[in-house]
Amino acid sequence: MKEWQKETVYQIYPRSFQDSNGDGIGDINGIISRLDYLKKLGIGLIWLTPMYRSPGNDNGYDIADYYQIDPVFGTMDDFERLLNEAHKRGIKIIMDMVLNHTSNENQWFQEALKSKNNPYHDFYIWRDPVDGHEPNNWVSKFSGSAWKYVPELNQYYLHLYDVTMPDLNWRNEKLRNKIFEMLKFWATKGIDGFRLDVINNISKDKNLPNDTFETPLDDGRNFYTNGPHVHEYIHEMYEKVFGPNNFVTVGELSSTPVSEAVKYTNPQREELSMAFTFHHVKVDYTGGNKWTLGHYKLTDLTKILSDWQVKMNHQGGWNALFWNNHDQPRAISRFTNDNEYRNESAKLLAMVEFGLQGTPYIYQGDEIAMKNAYFNDISQYKDHESINAYNELIDNGVEKEHAIKILQQKSRENSRLPMQWNSSKYYGFTTGQPWLKPVHHDDYSVEKVLKMKNNVFDFYKALIFLRKNKALLTDGKYKLLDSKDNSVYSYERYDDKGKILVMANFTDKKQTRTVRNGFDLLLGNYQDIKLDNGSVTLRPYESVMLENK
Structure with a gap:
């Protein structure tokens, strides 16, 4: 049994965790100032969402420079100090890494735009027009076509996500070697592992065929999710980086069946330590469509969780357990009661998660029962995915009030509200204007919760202790x-x-x-x-x- 299988991971969304300089954006020094709090909670690993240099079109998941800390978060010296201070407290650091795409401001893509003959051009996925139109009918995860036309080259580039985030061409060995070189750079800094964003999308069907659109899920993903060479590419990363550095790795594996997740996480295959899968947090997608006012049945939720528990357990795979992350609305608002039974609901979700087999993840604020943002106007949203979805709903004739209710339930902005530390203005997150402002006053904060008897924070502490000391739970x-x-x-x-x-x-x-x-x-x-x-x-x-x- 590996140590990380008994530990608990705490996810930090740095932009919203703790601001140290009053600019309204969380930063590395803010994280350092809260390490003792995390030590008190009992967590063993921190997962940091991206802090690389980025234009921020997807809150850092659009990386412009893999080798630089974005100045909004601090400096490389600050990051090295964070590593050192965390390690002093027995806490490991997992960095988020985006290898499916880059920002269009990345130097590789800027070179790719210069000419079809530029050596960096083949670092990305380009196709000529077909009868004057897009190469296929794939849809972007952020709405609209997954292709962007570049007139100067008379070619389209593929972007499964935002138009400013072109997909990398993993068939190119030179690109892969550049990636491995970059991963080794961070290994030498002394980090302890990676969370790999949408890693199961890196291998596309080379023919890029049209999808059928028989269901909302037939949008192209049939030809790039768990693609033909994805296991080969990840095993190569294991051999060159993950294995030699004894890294803890977790892959984001959306739309992945259990049979594939086992392949990614069975240690004999030497790929990933564990898998994030999302079937349970899509249980309230009406007809598979996220952007609806959804309702869920508990039996559907328990069936999904149980299928994954039994099949991963029996076949040697390993789950990453979670209810919340930076891309999900708060589970307390979604599956339980975040008002009258707020404390009980937060504890219930924690107990259900920690009782399952896998490595549990706490998303910042879970431990104080933070709930959805409940924004009431589209102007309050910063997230491109949410804004695009809202505009598409309106274009399809949905009333504004109803569209906002859908976002209140489903937008990932719900989980991105700044962390609530105390009762001061903006909850002690910043002395300035926060990048994302709360619209309702919520009297819950770390300061208040810690003063409560039988509080949520202490309940999480008790569960973390049990995970470490009850072998049956592992x-x-x-x-x-x-x-x-x-x-x-x-x-x-x-x-x-x-x-x-x-x-x-x-x-x-x-x-x-x-x-x-x-x-x-x-x-x-x-x-x-x-x-x-x-x-x-x-x-x-x-x-x-x-x-x-």
Whole structure:
């Protein structure tokens, strides 16, 4: 068992974590100032979203220079100090890395624009027009065509994401070698691993065929998701960088079935340590469409989680467990009750996550029950994806009020509100004007939560402790107890020595369920928890973890 399989990872979105200089944007020195807070929480690794030089069209996922820290976050000296201070506290650092595309301001792409004969031109994916139109019908993840025409070259370049983010051509060995060289540069800095953005999209079908559009998912992804050489490319990275540096790596694997995720994460294949998959956070996509007012059924959610638990466990794969990240609205607002049962809901989600097999991830603010932004006007949004989706909804005849409600539920801007540290203006995040302003006053902050009895922060601490000290939570097999229960999610982790039972009431009504004799309370999210012989009555959003030795 690897150390990182028992540890907990804390994701920091630097722009929104802590500002140290009053410019309204979080920075590296701000992160350093909060390392003792993270040590107190008990986390073992920090995942930092991109801090490389970038024009910021996709909040840093559009990298203009892989070798430079963006001045808005600080300097390379600041970053090296962060590494040193984190390591002093026994905390490892995982950097986010984007290898599917670059910014169009990247020097490689600027060279590629000069001529078809420029050696950097083939670092990207170019095609000539077909009958005066785009080379195929693929759709960008940010809406519209995935192709951008460059008149000077009479060619289109592929951009699966924003138009300012051209896709790299991994078939080019020179490009791959440049990437490996760059990854080694960061390894020499002393980092401990990488989170690899949309890594399963780096290998495209060389014929770039049209997709069918029979469903909303037939938008081109059938020909670039988990493409023909993706495992070969990642294994090459393992051989040259990940393995020799003993890196912890996690791949973002959207639209990936379990069979593929196992290939990426089975240690015998020497590719990645673990996988982020997203089926469970698409459970409220109506007809597969994200931009709808969606509703979910608990049985659908538990089926997805259970399928991944059983199949990854049995086949030697490893999950990265999460509810929230910088690209997802807050789960507390999405799956539970972020108002009347806010504390209970936050703890319930934490318990369900930490009871599963995999490495748990906390996204900044989870530990104080931060909730959605609830912006009420499109002018408050900065995120290109959200703005594009809103405009498309309006163009399709959706009323503005309804379109805003959809964004309030689905926009990734919901999770990007600045971290709430205290009760001062802008919650102690900055002394200036924050880059993204909250619109509602929320009295929750680290300062307030830590003063509460039986608070969410301490609940996470207890779960992190259990993860490190209960081998059953790491190694045990998984079993869903009732696949038809649409109110309570109940599952067991078990081996030949004992069982741990997790029960979570996802409703605002009391729910009574039978429990076999011999279980004792390990942890619960209410203060006065009572176990009756043979049954347990769960109050609204109550969750319990029971142990049978």
